[in-house]
Amino acid sequence: MQPAIDLSETSHLHFVTGTLAQHAVREIVDALAVRHAFDYSIGVMPITVAALMTPKWVARKLDLPKQATHLIVPGFCESGIETLRSQVAAEVVVGPNDCRDMAELFGESRSEIDLSRFDIEIIAEINHVPRLTRDEFLTAALQLIRDGADRIDVGCDPTARFESIADYIGALVSQGIPVSVDTFDPWEAEAACRAGASLVLSVNAQNREHAPRWGTEVVVIPDSPSDLSSLDETIEYLSQRNVPMRLDPILEPIGSGLAASIVRYAEVRRRYPELPMMMGIGNVTELTDADSAGINTVLLGICQELGIQSVLTTQVINWARSSVRECDHARRLVHAAVRNGIPPKNLSEELVLLRDRRLRSFPLDTLEGLSQAIKDNNYRLFAQDDAIHLVSRQLYLRDQDPFLLFERLLNEPIADNVDRGHAFYLGYEMAKASIALTLGKQYEQDRALNWGFLTRREDLHRIARSSRHRREP
Numbered sequence: 001m002q003p004a005i006d007l008s009e010t011s012h013l014h015f016v017t018g019t020l021a022q023h024a025v026r027e028i029v030d031a032l033a034v035r036h037a038f039d040y041s042i043g044v045m046p047i048t049v050a051a052l053m054t055p056k057w058v059a060r061k062l063d064l065p066k067q068a069t070h071l072i073v074p075g076f077c078e079s080g081i082e083t084l085r086s087q088v089a090a091e092v093v094v095g096p097n098d099c100r101d102m103a104e105l106f107g108e109s110r111s112e113i114d115l116s117r118f119d120i121e122i123i124a125e126i127n128h129v130p131r132l133t134r135d136e137f138l139t140a141a142l143q144l145i146r147d148g149a150d151r152i153d154v155g156c157d158p159t160a161r162f163e164s165i166a167d168y169i170g171a172l173v174s175q176g177i178p179v180s181v182d183t184f185d186p187w188e189a190e191a192a193c194r195a196g197a198s199l200v201l202s203v204n205a206q207n208r209e210h211a212p213r214w215g216t217e218v219v220v221i222p223d224s225p226s227d228l229s230s231l232d233e234t235i236e237y238l239s240q241r242n243v244p245m246r247l248d249p250i251l252e253p254i255g256s257g258l259a260a261s262i263v264r265y266a267e268v269r270r271r272y273p274e275l276p277m278m279m280g281i282g283n284v285t286e287l288t289d290a291d292s293a294g295i296n297t298v299l300l301g302i303c304q305e306l307g308i309q310s311v312l313t314t315q316v317i318n319w320a321r322s323s324v325r326e327c328d329h330a331r332r333l334v335h336a337a338v339r340n341g342i343p344p345k346n347l348s349e350e351l352v353l354l355r356d357r358r359l360r361s362f363p364l365d366t367l368e369g370l371s372q373a374i375k376d377n378n379y380r381l382f383a384q385d386d387a388i389h390l391v392s393r394q395l396y397l398r399d400q401d402p403f404l405l406f407e408r409l410l411n412e413p414i415a416d417n418v419d420r421g422h423a424f425y426l427g428y429e430m431a432k433a434s435i436a437l438t439l440g441k442q443y444e445q446d447r448a449l450n451w452g453f454l455t456r457r458e459d460l461h462r463i464a465r466s467s468r469h470r471r472e473p
Contacts, residue, residue: 003107005070005093012039014068014090016058017099018050020370025099036106041065048374050074051097051445055084064088072105097444098360113340113347118331120303121310123180123199124149124324125282130162138171144315148328151178153201153312154192162188166195173197180219186210201312202248208234217244219278225250225261228268235272246276246310251299253287262302269306279303282314285323292320293351293452297330301344304334325453326351350453355440361385371396377414379426383433383443400437402430 005013013033017025022044033040045061047053055077064071071090073081075097085092095105124144129137141152152172156162165181165188172179173196180199181192184207189200193214203211203218211218220238223230231249238245249264269277281299285292296313303311313323329350337344349357361384370380374393382389388405389398395414399405406426409415418426429445436443442450448458 004105005072007036007038008069011069012041012065012067013070013072014041014043014065015072015095016043016045016050016053016062017074018045018047018053019373020048020366021050021099025102028099028102032103032106039067041068048370049380050099051076052378053077055080055082059084059087062088064090074099097447100360113336113342115332115336115348117339118335119309120300120327120331120335121150122148122324122327122331123151123153123278123310123312125153125155125182125312125314127155127314127316128157129154129168130157130160130164134164134168134171137168141172141177144324145177147322147324149324151180151199153180153182154197156181156183156185156188158184161185166191169195169197190214199246203238203245204234205230208237211238211243212241217246220245220247221250225252225257226264228264231268232271235275246278247272248278248280248312251279251281251283253283258284265302265306265308269308273307276310277306277308278310278312279308280312281327282312282316282320285320286314286317290319291354292323293326293330293353296323296326297333297344297351300327300330301334301337304331304338322454329453349450352450353452353454356442356450359384359440359442367391368396377417379422381426381429381433381443381445383436386437388430388433388437402427402434405430 015025015029022042026042029040029042043063045053045058051074053074053076055073058073058077068090071088071092072095073084073092075095077084078094081092081094093105095102126132126137126140126144132140144152154165154169156165169179169181169192179192179197180201181189181197182201183189183192184202186207189210190213193200193216197216199217199219200211200214201219202221204221204223206223218238220231220234222228228249231247235245235247247268249268250261251265252258252261265277265279279299281296284299285295288295300311302308311327313327315321315323329348333344333347333351336347362382364385367382367389371391371394374391377393380391382391387398387400388402389396390405390409392414395412397405397408399408410418432449433443435441436449446458448455
């Protein structure tokens with residue numbers, strides 16, 4: 001990671017923070033100044049929590065030393081930062097939300113591993129395409145491409161011939177989208193190839209005699225999952241007829257031979273090091289009562305190590321509904337891991353969906369002291385130590401149950417400012433805090449919980465600033 005601050009021999013960094021974090025900021029910056037050789041000063045602003053600062057407010061309250069070359073403000077000031085930059089001579093740098101991440105500004109802590117590279121193709125299957133209208137199919141296919149798929153697989157219906165297959169496939173091919181067809185019906189395969197399909201899933205002894213006239217690549221599978229000799233026979237048959245192929249020994253579900261099938265993939269790779277391979281991963285992601293992100297990452301890691309260049313995935317069951325996006329992130333992680341000989345850890349948080357990488361908490365005496373330092377009746381929420389903590393002027397409450405916590409708040413004299421807007425806001429924030437405690441996620445007031453690549457940014461300040469509990473300082 002490149003440092004966010006360009007230091008010179010004359011650099012003087014001025015950090016602004018609130019009264020609550022001033023001691024932590026001073027300790028962290030002092031250590032960084034020794035490691036990176038810069039002068040610094042710390043401006044303790046007249047506000048308790050730095051997260052309440054805005055660029056406009058900082059500009060009004062700032063006392064910037066003349067020697068300062070850089071002004072470092074908390075990450076919560078990012079919105080509207082140009083207002084501050086236009087009013088100060090020093091270079092304004094937006095720091096992290098949490099002062100404990102300050103080292104990132106100097107190129108520390110984050111990996112410099114390149115996650116833009118990958119070499120595994122994602123084939124996204126749309127199941128039961130004959131049941132969809134052409135427009136429905138096209139809409140679904142284009143969304144999968146946007147999610148990271150490289151090829152769309154047209155899933156046919158084994159009980160009835162897909163008479164309109166050429167029209168559906170042509171709609172994608174005309175837009176430059178690679179297409180495969182999933183069928184054992186020779187007629188459907190030939191019609192699909194004439195329309196531009198460039199891969200047929202799948203071929204074994206049942207239909208291999210038709211493959212030479214399709215003029216395209218095929219996926220070779222065994223006649224039954226454990227019968228590698230039948231796979232060898234089909235490979236030999238197609239090789240003699242110059243049919244391009246990739247090999248799929250069939251991944252079986254947990255309880256039906258998952259471990260044995262992974263061994264088969266390794267054996268097939270050993271036997272045919274020169275041939276491309278594919279792994280259909282839906283048999284595990286769709287047939288396991290578990291969220292698919294972690295499973296996809298492990299399976300793509302196996303593919304990366306074995307040199308399996310393509311995966312076929314589906315998004316039918318709800319817990320696998322984002323499998324294509326998961327595979328897109330996972331293939332980058334595993335490529336970086338294998339290429340650099342490192343575990344895929346501390347490289348990205350995009351697939352850490354349920355829990356967070358780490359949790360940060362304040363000592364309880366700090367929260368208690370905060371209630372004595374606060375000069376207003378605004379409410380600050382924290383989620384840690386298996387409880388929700390509510391802090392305001394001369395008030396510190398905590399409880400595991402947000403309903404009981406809110407009931408206790410209403411019994412306090414300070415609660416005369418809890419109108420409908422406050423109640424809605426506090427209920428919403430305490431619900432997020434409760435979720436964070438249940439799952440082991442970091443909670444930060446007025447910020448969206450981090451769900452990895454599924455995170456939806458929240459902009460609730462329009463609500464907060466219309467209510468007294470979050471007045472702009």
